[in-house]
Amino acid sequence: DTGVSQDPRHKITKRGQNVTFRCDPISEHNRLYWYRQTLGQGPEFLTYFQNEAQLEKSRLLSDRFSAERPKGSFSTLEIQRTEQGDSAMYLCASSSDVIFTNEQFFGPGTRLTVL
Amino acid sequence: AQKVTQAQTEISVVEKEDVTLDCVYETRDTTYYLFWYKQPPSGELVFLIRRNSFDEQNEISGRYSWNFQKSTSSFNFTITASQVVDSAVYFCALSEASSGGSYIPTFGRGTSLIVHP
Numbered sequence: 001d002t003g004v005s006q007d008p009r010h011k012i013t014k015r016g017q018n019v020t021f022r023c024d025p026i027s028e029h030n031r032l033y034w035y036r037q038t039l040g041q042g043p044e045f046l047t048y049f050q051n052e053a054q055l056e057k058s059r060l061l062s063d064r065f066s067a068e069r070p071k072g073s074f075s076t077l078e079i080q081r082t083e084q085g086d087s088a089m090y091l092c093a094s095s096s097d098v099i100f101t102n103e104q105f106f107g108p109g110t111r112l113t114v115l
Numbered sequence: 116a117q118k119v120t121q122a123q124t125e126i127s128v129v130e131k132e133d134v135t136l137d138c139v140y141e142t143r144d145t146t147y148y149l150f151w152y153k154q155p156p157s158g159e160l161v162f163l164i165r166r167n168s169f170d171e172q173n174e175i176s177g178r179y180s181w182n183f184q185k186s187t188s189s190f191n192f193t194i195t196a197s198q199v200v201d202s203a204v205y206f207c208a209l210s211e212a213s214s215g216g217s218y219i220p221t222f223g224r225g226t227s228l229i230v231h232p
Contacts, residue, residue, distance in 0.1 A: 042119075042206050042222030043160070056217050089158065095218075096190070098222070102148060106160040 004107035006092050012113045013082055020078045021110045023093030032075050033104060034067055036060065049075060050097070059084055065081040082114045119209050121223035128197050129231050136192045136226045138207030144168075146212035149183065149190045150220060155203040164204045166190065197230045204228070 005024045013019050025032050028055050034045035040087045046065070051072040063066075064082075069075040079086055089111050093104035118141040125133065128134045141171045151163040164174065166183050174181045178195045194201055208220040 038202045040224065042208070042225050044222075045219050048217050048219060050217075054220065091160070093160075103165045105162060106152075108159045109156070113159075 004092055004094050004105055006090075006107040006110050008075070009108060011026065013072045014018075014115050015082060017021060017082055018078065018080045019074075019112065020074050020076055020081060021092075021112075022074060022092055023092030023107060024074045025074075025092070026096075026105055027078055029094035029096045029105070030072065031095045031097060031104075032069055033093045034075070034077050035093065037089040037091055038087075046077075046090075082112075084114045087114045089114055103114075117144075117147075117209050117211050117221045119207050119221055119223035121205075121207055123226045123228040124224070127229045131196050132194060132201060133195050134197050134205075134228065134230075136162065136194075136205050136228065138190045138192065138223060139203065140188050140190065140209045141210055142188075142205070142209060142214050148210045148212075148218065148220075150208040150210075151181065151190075152206045153203045153207065154206060155227070160206065161190075180202050182199075191225040195229075197228075199230050199232050202228060202230045 007022045032045040032049045037043045045058050046061050047067045048068045050071040064080045067077045091109045093106045095104045120139045128204045147168045149166045151159040154160045171183050180193045204225040207223045208227045210218040210220040
């Protein structure tokens with residue numbers, strides 16, 4: 001396992017369509033985070049899982065957004081009825097609370113463009 | 116609430132120059148963690164360093180060095196003898212121990228470093 005992977009790397013969709021992104025964390029990491037990054041900004045926290053439990057959600061995560069981590073391994077982030085304002089880079093990160101170093105390791109991101 | 120300010124939006128230097136990226140933070144916690152990440156044009160954030168609030172010792176790693184000063188709430192990053200490969204956006208981040216164990220970081224807006232040959 002060489003790092004966090006995300007799929008797809010790029011997604012272009014039309015307004016109103018649903019999209020789903022996948023994140024595979026580093027295998028021994030039990031914590032998984034989703035962030036959104038727009039141009040000229042730092043990553044903004046969306047949601048956080050510890051194992052399969054979704055423990056925290058940002059107010060940025062509207063009801064059109066849903067995230068799951070069904071077996072405590074990979075995670076999916078779904079956006080329903082996409083809007084042009086959803087265009088951004090969606091980043092996934094993982095970390096471990098067993099080896100308490102606290103730093104998160106990021107994937108390459110999924111760049112979403114909503115037309 | 117935690118806050119990170121990176122006042123420098125963009126810095127342009129010529130190769131071999133030294134450059135310092137500033138980071139100022141705000142927190143009410145006494146226990147917190149500070150980070151620097153590098154985001155090259157490929158987009159993936161690369162972890163560079165973590166410091167906890169009880170360790171003010173400065174750190175050097177090759178051409179990189181970090182100056183942590185609690186008195187001024189700053190955690191500055193210096194690249195010595197910059198190289199073109201250092202061109203990237205650099206983010207400073209802060210996470211608080213009081214966040215219920217989630218340690219969710221707040222990121223600054225980043226500083227874009229351009230190193231010209």
